[in-house]
Amino acid sequence: MTTPTPPPGPPLWLLLELTYRCPLHCVYCYNPVDFAHTERELETADWIRVLQEARALGAVQLGLSGGEPLVRDDLEAIAAEGHRLGYYTNLITSGVGLNETRIRALKDAGLDHIQLSFQDSTREMNDFLSHTRTFELKERVASLIKSHGYPMVLNCVIHRINIDHIGAIIEMADRLGAEYLELANTQYYSWAHLNRDHLLPSRAQLEAAEKTTNEWRARLGDRMRIFFVVPDYYETRPKRCMNGWGSTFMTVTPDGTALPCHTAKMLPGLSFPNVRSASMREVWFESDGFNRYRGTGWMKEPCASCDEREKDLGGCRCQAYLLANDPDVADPVCSKSPHHHLVTAAGARAEALPVSVKPLVFRDPKASLALARGSTGRTADPAATLT
Amino acid sequence: MSAIADSAKPAIGRGFRLQWEAAQNAHVLLYPEGMVKLNASAGEILRRCDGARTVAEIVADLEQAFGRTGLAGDVDAFMSMAAAKGWLEIAA
Numbered sequence: 001m002t003t004p005t006p007p008p009g010p011p012l013w014l015l016l017e018l019t020y021r022c023p024l025h026c027v028y029c030y031n032p033v034d035f036a037h038t039e040r041e042l043e044t045a046d047w048i049r050v051l052q053e054a055r056a057l058g059a060v061q062l063g064l065s066g067g068e069p070l071v072r073d074d075l076e077a078i079a080a081e082g083h084r085l086g087y088y089t090n091l092i093t094s095g096v097g098l099n100e101t102r103i104r105a106l107k108d109a110g111l112d113h114i115q116l117s118f119q120d121s122t123r124e125m126n127d128f129l130s131h132t133r134t135f136e137l138k139e140r141v142a143s144l145i146k147s148h149g150y151p152m153v154l155n156c157v158i159h160r161i162n163i164d165h166i167g168a169i170i171e172m173a174d175r176l177g178a179e180y181l182e183l184a185n186t187q188y189y190s191w192a193h194l195n196r197d198h199l200l201p202s203r204a205q206l207e208a209a210e211k212t213t214n215e216w217r218a219r220l221g222d223r224m225r226i227f228f229v230v231p232d233y234y235e236t237r238p239k240r241c242m243n244g245w246g247s248t249f250m251t252v253t254p255d256g257t258a259l260p261c262h263t264a265k266m267l268p269g270l271s272f273p274n275v276r277s278a279s280m281r282e283v284w285f286e287s288d289g290f291n292r293y294r295g296t297g298w299m300k301e302p303c304a305s306c307d308e309r310e311k312d313l314g315g316c317r318c319q320a321y322l323l324a325n326d327p328d329v330a331d332p333v334c335s336k337s338p339h340h341h342l343v344t345a346a347g348a349r350a351e352a353l354p355v356s357v358k359p360l361v362f363r364d365p366k367a368s369l370a371l372a373r374g375s376t377g378r379t380a381d382p383a384a385t386l387t
Numbered sequence: 388m389s390a391i392a393d394s395a396k397p398a399i400g401r402g403f404r405l406q407w408e409a410a411q412n413a414h415v416l417l418y419p420e421g422m423v424k425l426n427a428s429a430g431e432i433l434r435r436c437d438g439a440r441t442v443a444e445i446v447a448d449l450e451q452a453f454g455r456t457g458l459a460g461d462v463d464a465f466m467s468m469a470a471a472k473g474w475l476e477i478a479a
Contacts, residue, residue, distance in 0.1 A: 010411070012422065058408065058409075058410025058411065060408060060415060060422055061417065061420060061421075061422060063420070086406060088404055088417035088418070088419075090419060112402070112417075112419070113402065113418075113419040113420075115419065115420070149401075151401065151419060179402075180419065
């Protein structure tokens, strides 16, 4: 094992993916496409131990996510322990399952913040994209969040199908009293990668959306802060992976696998520790999985001699693997990458309207099992697809 | 931004939490999905902003604690910046 220098700082951000179970079936979900194969979820006591050990290492931000974390009935207990330990506790939810009783219990537990996801600005589009009837429920949950004194933080994942409605989405967020709105362009991993031809907007769509967003920013001023996360595919330099692989962020999946980013489990040739048998200290400082891509020592050309290597740290390993089939190469988003044409080709396809593609694959257990078997599952199950 | 009244009682903003982090050897300000690591003087000012003490009392306390005088201007500048960022809510 090589020990990178200098040693990493604390894992400031801890994300617990408490479950892969989810009432929604979003076509861009970043959960692994084979999530349905996940065996036993961690027990409450395991999560509590993870919280205690990571806090001792200096973790301060706690994300409670999934799947839908509200499907676990120990969410309140986990949030309470997180708060007691001194984490800033964030619940990342679709809102499904959040009612007066549970939000009161979460508030009493010391939960600091709730981020509520929407899929679009209208019932028709929200319900289509999530493959559920949840729009009105989300509106009720938004007012519940507000009435319990939480800052209102809405998140909407943006893609080709809803990007032209961005003005209406911002208007909806303002109507619901949002203080923060995150317009996160889809990043193409997992289900989103599978559905990429449906989801990648054209450059013209993206530019129009940014313009609209800036007009709304000017109009709303301080009333609402809007974050617009640009999709990697229209960049020429990659972003750092999670502020640097193994530098800031640690996630624990429902079965206890500890990862340096949400999707790293897909990478071949790496093993990641499981918190059932490894302490968080061992995970963070000693595991091969976390050490593999720390720093710059692992780089090949063109990264190894690039004068920007410390800035982006070679970009995203999962993107390198998904696009170039090799997790050790430069992120193909970089225009210096020999694989950059794969990114520009995806952009070019997005320009050619209309897209003729296979049906959207909705994230659900049936489709997941089919994908895990190696079949695409795209047309076999009418309940899982919708054109 | 205009100066903050001496009689105002600043408090940590809603949704923000201030705490000491031994692992970082610093006060930090936590907010939804984010963190600001504070330098020593910012930490010393913010930890006195409890919604009960006035700006004048905070300045006096800082001057006594650090054996300095004439801190009012720096404190006002920092508090104005902090209020603009939502770190502080300043009730009259």
